Every structure is written in structure tokens, then in C-alpha cells.
């Protein structure tokens with residue numbers, strides 16, 4: 001059965017674990033020398049990115065190639081959306097010409113969800129505004145599981161611009177579903193009230209989470225979503241909210257440092273930490289391919 005993936009808010013722990021197990025299995029097969037698994041041979045995946053992306057776009061594209069699928073790449077700037085064609089008509093066209101799944105990133109909250117109700121093919125959310133980024137959270141969960149084992153009872157701190165972070169929201173849903181405790185901390189203007197309702201525990205500062213966390217997920221300030229909001233300077237931000245070597249030394253033994261990237265090196269994370277022994281940031285990026293393979297194959301109903 002085909003199934004969209006538009007967010008983790010209502011996704012069960014069983015479905016999350018099944019996707020992570022599938023991603024691990026695909027990773028094992030590729031490590032054993034199978035360059036292409038051919039599970040989606042003859043299928044086509046449409047990639048529609050209406051916002052900038054490096055990691056998500058490349059890893060979805062690589063995931064599709066690894067599964068043997070064809071990739072239909074869409075460029076908003078050179079498409080007929082510039083002539084006024086609606087998003088729904090554009091995506092209907094992709095289904096009409098033979099796409100078996102559509103991956104979409106859009107600035108407007110809810111676009112993937114609405115399309116999933118209207119299209120005859122599954123929709124995978126590659127990030128919708130400040131709402132959700134489910135495959136990023138899945139790759140984070142896989143990376144955490146690789147390093148910490150079971151996430152039940154573990155503590156993960158998410159630090160920075162939580163207000164504008166779809167990564168934070170999807171991670172809160174996914175981590176809570178798997179039984180982890182989630183601490184969130186950020187500057188007052190960048191940390192919304194009401195996070196308790198999502199199951200997260202607010203903290204006042206980065207320094208307040210370091211001793212407790214099994215993992216610290218640093219977020220960049222999403223300047224592109226800030227409008228006229230008043231912000232600390234980069235130097236002030238680094239001083240109060242930056243994870244530098246001195247602060248990283250306070251982490252528990254075995255704790256890992258994460259970042260969804262792109263990173264603002266020298267602001268929310270120091271070079272020495274991003275490239276240091278506790279960092280799993282590039283493992284996160286690699287896991288993005290396996291998780292997106294799992295999400296694509298599951299979405300079109302391939303059950304192995």
C-alpha cells in the first residue's frame with residue numbers, strides 16, 4: 001500500500017522503527033557492495049524544491065538512484081509556475097506523466113499535507129516552512145540509535161532557533177514517540193511558548209542542558225524566516241548560545257553533538273566541535289541517503 005510521509009506528528013513508534021530498521025538494512029546491503037538495490041526499477045520519483053536545499057535534495061536524488069528509480073527534477077524558476085500554473089496542477093502533471101511519488105519542499109506550512117489529500121501518488125515532505133521535516137528527523141533518529149542504542153529514557157537537547165525550526169518540531173515528535181526525553185533551549189525570541197504541549201521540556205540556557213544530555217542538537221538561526229525580528233549579533237549569539245570546546249567538555253562521556261546543517265561555523269558551533277570526536281554531523285548526512293531510500297520505498301509500497 002502506498003503511503004505519504006508528511007510529518008512525524010501522527011506517525012506511530014512502530015512505523016518509525018520500521019523505517020529506521022529498513023534504512024539500516026539498506027545501509028548494510030550497500031556496505032556489502034550492492035551499489036543499486038533495484039527495488040524501484042521502472043519507477044519514477046519527482047523532486048520539487050521551492051526552497052533552497054543541498055543535503056535533502058542530493059540525498060533524495062541519491063536515494064532514488066540507489067533504489068534504481070528514475071528522477072524527474074523540477075526547477076521552480078524554469079517551470080510553468082512562473083506563468084501562473086498552480087502548484088496542484090503542476091504536481092498533477094507529474095503524476096500524469098508517470099511519477100510514482102513526489103518529494104516536495106515548500107515555504108508554506110501544510111503544502112505536502114494538502115497535496116497528499118489531492119494527489120493519486122504518495123507525497124514526501126522535504127520541509128514545509130516552519131512546520132515539519134520528517135526525513136531529517138528520521139535520519140537524526142537513526143544516527144542517535146547508531147550511537148546510543150535504544151532511545152527510550154535517553155535525553156536529547158535541541159538548542160537554538162527552535163521557533164523557526166521544522167527540524168526541531170519533527171524531532172520532538174519522533175523522539176517522544178521513541179520514549180526519549182527532549183530538552184529545548186534558545187534565546188527568548190527564538191524559543192516559542194507552549195513546547196511543553198508537544199512533550200518537550202524548556203530550559204533557560206545552553207549551559208543548563210550540557211550536564212544532562214546524551215545528545216545535543218545545535219540549530220542555526222533561520223535568518224530567512226525572521227522578518228524584522230530583533231536578534232542578538234553573531235558575536236553575542238556565539239557567547240551565550242555557541243557550543244565551543246569549553247562547553248563541549250562538559251558533555252557526558254559518550255554524548256554526541258549533532259546539527260542538521262547548513263552550519264554557521266563560529267556562531268552556534270565552533271569548528272573544533274563540529275569536526276571533533278563527539279560530532280556525528282557527517283554521519284547524519286550519510287544516513288540521510290538510507291533513510292530517504294527507506295521512506296521512498298515504503299511510500300510506494302515496496303515491502304522489503
Ligand code: CP
Nearest residue numbers: 053054055056260261
Ligand atoms: N538539513 C537540511 O534540510 O539541509 P538542506 O537545507 O541543505 O536540505
